[in-house]
Amino acid sequence: MRAARFHGPGDIRIDEVPDPQVGPGQVEVSVDWCGICGTDLHEFLEGPIFIPAKGSPHPITGAEVPVVMGHEFAGVVSAVGSGVTGVREGDRVAVEPYYVCGECSACASGRYNICRKLGFVGLAGNDGGFAERCVVDQRWVHPLGDLPTDVGALVEPLAVGYHAVRLSGIREGGTAAVFGSGPIGLVTAAVLKAAGAEVIVVEPAAARKAKARGAGVDVVLDPTETDVPDAIRDLTGGAGADVAFECAGIDPVLAAAIGSVRPGGTVVNVAIWGHVPRVAMNDLVLSEITVVGSLAYCGDHADTIALLRDGKVDAGQFITGRIGLESLVDGGFRELIDNKEENVKILVSPKDMTAGEGAA
Numbered sequence: 001m002r003a004a005r006f007h008g009p010g011d012i013r014i015d016e017v018p019d020p021q022v023g024p025g026q027v028e029v030s031v032d033w034c035g036i037c038g039t040d041l042h043e044f045l046e047g048p049i050f051i052p053a054k055g056s057p058h059p060i061t062g063a064e065v066p067v068v069m070g071h072e073f074a075g076v077v078s079a080v081g082s083g084v085t086g087v088r089e090g091d092r093v094a095v096e097p098y099y100v101c102g103e104c105s106a107c108a109s110g111r112y113n114i115c116r117k118l119g120f121v122g123l124a125g126n127d128g129g130f131a132e133r134c135v136v137d138q139r140w141v142h143p144l145g146d147l148p149t150d151v152g153a154l155v156e157p158l159a160v161g162y163h164a165v166r167l168s169g170i171r172e173g174g175t176a177a178v179f180g181s182g183p184i185g186l187v188t189a190a191v192l193k194a195a196g197a198e199v200i201v202v203e204p205a206a207a208r209k210a211k212a213r214g215a216g217v218d219v220v221l222d223p224t225e226t227d228v229p230d231a232i233r234d235l236t237g238g239a240g241a242d243v244a245f246e247c248a249g250i251d252p253v254l255a256a257a258i259g260s261v262r263p264g265g266t267v268v269n270v271a272i273w274g275h276v277p278r279v280a281m282n283d284l285v286l287s288e289i290t291v292v293g294s295l296a297y298c299g300d301h302a303d304t305i306a307l308l309r310d311g312k313v314d315a316g317q318f319i320t321g322r323i324g325l326e327s328l329v330d331g332g333f334r335e336l337i338d339n340k341e342e343n344v345k346i347l348v349s350p351k352d353m354t355a356g357e358g359a360a
Contacts, residue, residue, distance in 0.1 A: 034129030073129025074152025
């Protein structure tokens, strides 16, 4: 079958690879759509990062470069292994793309998203969503019901936002400030609105400000035009936001997020940082601000799918392009790198789009 594999920085190839084999307790998914993630772009430009380098195989999968990419995907069950229950061929499903050890203290406490050997399908193994088919353990397969699989491909990034919002502890009617309206900032804002929060988005880029307004947020602030912490305090009667979400991974943005929450408030860091950030610790101490790290998702997919099924989040608005696997680099990766402000989520179909497939 065809699959897009990472061979090195700037080197992603559409290769012919062996068909996956379904083992006991496993499910084969015929992939309809897979989204391109910011993590994929970092790997393409600077990797291997999360992808295991040559000579350093992943401790769970044993895989190393080259690996199949793609972790935001959904499709139709095409085969099931022995012992699989609750899902059958023909079911539409989204995949929670994890490899976990099941043995470390994090896994034992149910927090498998911070497994000490954590890996992601599409980054750390020989299966991924930029392939015609993918095999995963049954525990990672989540039924979509009547939801289409293009929307299903957005469950993974939405679950990132859902997890961050859940960790924040925000209550209905609370005020949240989201710093950055790239893909993760936008889905976090959408989940916050579904949770009944008042949402302020902070973003300088015109195209992304427009997308934030289209997502239904209450206020959009441009940090190049206003002092954001002062503006947020003005909007909240002098108190500050209950929670701020850092979705950019930039030092001044983190400082603004800390400065924008009320005394005793919470800052949730959702971004993956490319450098060690500078933090003014006294700003945390003097206002007793809690900083929470949020990584991916853990037990959040079913609730995220329910938000979509109930119409509380309109995921279709985040789809800004659809391409075939053969266009992955130029029409997907390069488009997102060169025109990131114009795009949110480009979906990739590993199927032959000329045959009218991949539109389930």
